[in-house]
Amino acid sequence: MSEIVLKNVVKAYGTTPVIHGVDLHIASGEFCVFVGPSGCGKSTLLRMIAGLEGISDGEISIGGTLVNDLPPRERDIAMVFQDYALYPHKTVFENMAFGLRLRKRPSAEIESRVREAAQILQIDHLLERRPGQLSGGQRQRVAMGRAIVRNPKAFLFDEPLSNLDAQLRSEMRVEINKLHKRLRNTVVYVTHDQVEAMTLADKIVVLSAGRIVQVGTPDEIYNRPAAKFVAGFTGSPPMNFLPCSIDADGAAILLDGGIRLPVPQARRAVCSKLAGRRLDFGIRPEHILAEAVGSDVATVPAHVQLVEPLGSDTLGLLRIGTGEITGRFAPEAPLSAGATIQAGFAMNKFHLFAPDTGDAIRDPGW
Amino acid sequence: MAGATDMKLGLGRKKTVWIAAAIVAANGFFPALWILFTSFKTESELLRHPITIVPHDPTLMNFVRVFVDQPILLFLGNSLVVAGLSTALCIFVSALAAYAIVRLRIPGRNVVLSVLLAVSMFPLISLMVPLFQTMRTLGWLNTYPALVFPYAVLSMPVCTLVMASFFQDIPGDLENAAMIDGCTRLGALWHVVVPLAAPGVFTAAILAFVNAWDEFLLALTLSSRVTSRTLPVGITLYQGEFAFPWPIISAALIVAIVPVCALIAIFQERVVSGLTAGGVKG
Numbered sequence: 262m263s264e265i266v267l268k269n270v271v272k273a274y275g276t277t278p279v280i281h282g283v284d285l286h287i288a289s290g291e292f293c294v295f296v297g298p299s300g301c302g303k304s305t306l307l308r309m310i311a312g313l314e315g316i317s318d319g320e321i322s323i324g325g326t327l328v329n330d331l332p333p334r335e336r337d338i339a340m341v342f343q344d345y346a347l348y349p350h351k352t353v354f355e356n357m358a359f360g361l362r363l364r365k366r367p368s369a370e371i372e373s374r375v376r377e378a379a380q381i382l383q384i385d386h387l388l389e390r391r392p393g394q395l396s397g398g399q400r401q402r403v404a405m406g407r408a409i410v411r412n413p414k415a416f417l418f419d420e421p422l423s424n425l426d427a428q429l430r431s432e433m434r435v436e437i438n439k440l441h442k443r444l445r446n447t448v449v450y451v452t453h454d455q456v457e458a459m460t461l462a463d464k465i466v467v468l469s470a471g472r473i474v475q476v477g478t479p480d481e482i483y484n485r486p487a488a489k490f491v492a493g494f495t496g497s498p499p500m501n502f503l504p505c506s507i508d509a510d511g512a513a514i515l516l517d518g519g520i521r522l523p524v525p526q527a528r529r530a531v532c533s534k535l536a537g538r539r540l541d542f543g544i545r546p547e548h549i550l551a552e553a554v555g556s557d558v559a560t561v562p563a564h565v566q567l568v569e570p571l572g573s574d575t576l577g578l579l580r581i582g583t584g585e586i587t588g589r590f591a592p593e594a595p596l597s598a599g600a601t602i603q604a605g606f607a608m609n610k611f612h613l614f615a616p617d618t619g620d621a622i623r624d625p626g627w
Numbered sequence: 628m629a630g631a632t633d634m635k636l637g638l639g640r641k642k643t644v645w646i647a648a649a650i651v652a653a654n655g656f657f658p659a660l661w662i663l664f665t666s667f668k669t670e671s672e673l674l675r676h677p678i679t680i681v682p683h684d685p686t687l688m689n690f691v692r693v694f695v696d697q698p699i700l701l702f703l704g705n706s707l708v709v710a711g712l713s714t715a716l717c718i719f720v721s722a723l724a725a726y727a728i729v730r731l732r733i734p735g736r737n738v739v740l741s742v743l744l745a746v747s748m749f750p751l752i753s754l755m756v757p758l759f760q761t762m763r764t765l766g767w768l769n770t771y772p773a774l775v776f777p778y779a780v781l782s783m784p785v786c787t788l789v790m791a792s793f794f795q796d797i798p799g800d801l802e803n804a805a806m807i808d809g810c811t812r813l814g815a816l817w818h819v820v821v822p823l824a825a826p827g828v829f830t831a832a833i834l835a836f837v838n839a840w841d842e843f844l845l846a847l848t849l850s851s852r853v854t855s856r857t858l859p860v861g862i863t864l865y866q867g868e869f870a871f872p873w874p875i876i877s878a879a880l881i882v883a884i885v886p887v888c889a890l891i892a893i894f895q896e897r898v899v900s901g902l903t904a905g906g907v908k909g
């Protein structure tokens with residue numbers, strides 16, 4: 262068992278608190294991804310799990326052992342750093358063997374474990390080189406090799422792919438995914454990249470300013486964001502927000518500029534309780550349709566400001582009432598800048614947020 | 628265009644550096660060369676007018692006298708032991724201090740650094756009396772520790788500063804990686820920081836060694852008995868019958884300089900090979 266449990270973990274540098282009481286349960290074998298804006302404390306949290314930073318309050322346990330006061334070497338974890346942190350004076354083989362040597366493993370075992378890991382990562386032809394003689398992608402593999410040879414309870418990754426170019430990054434992402442499917446170790450992974458988060462994670466933890474905003478599967482995070490912050494952080498382009506109010510019986514959402522969006526029957530009960538309140542209406546770009554067809558689709562006149570063809574699909578910047586939104590359309594959608602279209606809003610997909618707290622207002626069934 | 632001017636500037640700067648280096652080298656080399664030539668001259672040639680630079684009839688007699696007149700091998704041995712031990716001690720302590728200054732979040736790091744610098748500017752003469760009394764009380768006069776400890780301590784500030792500046796350049800995550808791999812903090816210092824900062828460590832070691840090797844005042848005061856006498860003191864004790872025996876002293880100086888030069892040459896070899904082998908960053 263190698264679950265990681267955080268109980269009310271607090272970190273302050275001097276008197277400046279940076280982590281404000283985090284509770285988190287990462288199951289054994291789970292791939293957990295930390296996302297959040299720069300400076301929100303992702304690295305700090307990861308380094309506290311690793312033991313590289315002390316914790317100011319709370320408890321961290323790994324595999325059922327309280328590790329608050331254990332140094333990193335006794336936590337049985339491995340870490341892959343953003344800048345790889347390979348030992349420049351050691352060969353690739355020795356980089357990978359170092360942890361085993363320190364643990365006084367017999368040399369035959371070291372030899373076989375390093376070679377096996379090197380084979381998995383396809384770096385067996387590089388074992389005699391030094392890090393200075395490797396490309397970025399190869400270094401990345403060596404850093405992962407150094408982590409997996411020890412077969413630790415958990416892997417910790419701090420933005421491991423951020424120094425690679427786009428193509429290599431997606432290659433290594435697949436590699437990491439395969440590796441996890443094969444080894445089934447617990448993983449904690451910090452990233453800025455949504456695609457990495459969505460594709461790799463069993464569980465995503467969204468952090469903001471030292472607090473957890475939402476924990477959930479990629480699907481939950483994307484489709485049922487608990488807060489405006491999460492909704493605006495996921496998807497690219499992210500969710501659109503427009504100020505709105507709700508008419509008396511909950512039958513329609515009223516956008517500024519006199520636009521009326523009828524609410525489908527299934528959502529009326531919740532909306533009627535919100536009648537009269539100022540709210541933020543949220544809708545993802547893919548839930549804006551170029552032509553208003555189908556049931557539960559509200560038709561809105563939209564002025565096309567800008568068209569950005571991406572190949573696989575086309576982004577359109579639309580002016581609706583007094584606000585602007587981005588839609589994601591099929592490449593063959595009839596869009597041209599300057600034209601006015603009848604855009605469709607998929608009204609079974611919208612989100613509502615309280616403008617003051619940013620919390621999502623939702624019915625469990627939505 | 629910008630590239631071309633850059634290159635011109637670079638060349639100009641290179642020239643200046645070379646000229647400066649030549650001046651420094653000439654300034655340093657001339658006395659050394661003078662001593663080398665003198666060591667092969669007879670006393671009468673030295674005093675002859677007009678002055679000769681290269682010896683007319685070179686003699687090895689001075690070198691024979693160096694070894695016959697005084698137990699110079701004993702002094703050489705003493706110097707090696709004193710300089711070697713004090714260097715080892717100094718580097719050990721300074722490396723820890725430098726690491727602490729660079730890595731640990733100590734309040735007032737900069738104050739520590741300036742105090743170090745201030746201490747290293749303390750005039751040695753003001754320490755003589757307390758040092759002498761301390762050593763006498765400890766019963767260490769005329770023993771190796773009487774010189775080993777003061778020498779180690781005197782070189783610590785500069786060695787700490789030198790190593791701190793080298794340690795600074797080593798990414799902290801390398802040590803973090805080592806600590807996760809299974810090192811203690813000191814283990815990470817030993818396995819990762821010191822090998823990567825080897826040029827800095829060797830530089831500091833050479834400084835400490837040369838400081839100890841050359842030191843005269845403390846050696847004369849604290850350890851002047853023949854059995855524990857070091858080279859700088861030993862050399863001054865060559866007596867001439869009628870005049871100060873410059874040629875013999877010059878020969879003795881050559882004997883004293885050679886081991887240091889050899890040591891530095893060996894160290895430098897290691898520093899350079901360590902540098903290229905490391906291939907730090909890409």
Ligand SMILES: Nc1ncnc2c1ncn2[C@@H]1O[C@H](COP(=O)(O)OP(=O)(O)OP(=O)(O)O)[C@@H](O)[C@H]1O
Nearest residue numbers: 274277279297298299300301302303304305306453
């Ligand atoms: N040694 C330190 N002393 C004081 N404050 C620190 C220290 N290290 C980090 N912080 C602060 O802690 C906060 C969290 O930092 P952290 O590095 O965990 O952010 P992050 O989420 O990893 O950001 P990024 O995505 O840019 O890597 C930041 O506001 C940072 O300024």
Ligand SMILES: [Mg+2]
Nearest residue numbers: 303304305419
């Ligand atoms: Mg970070």
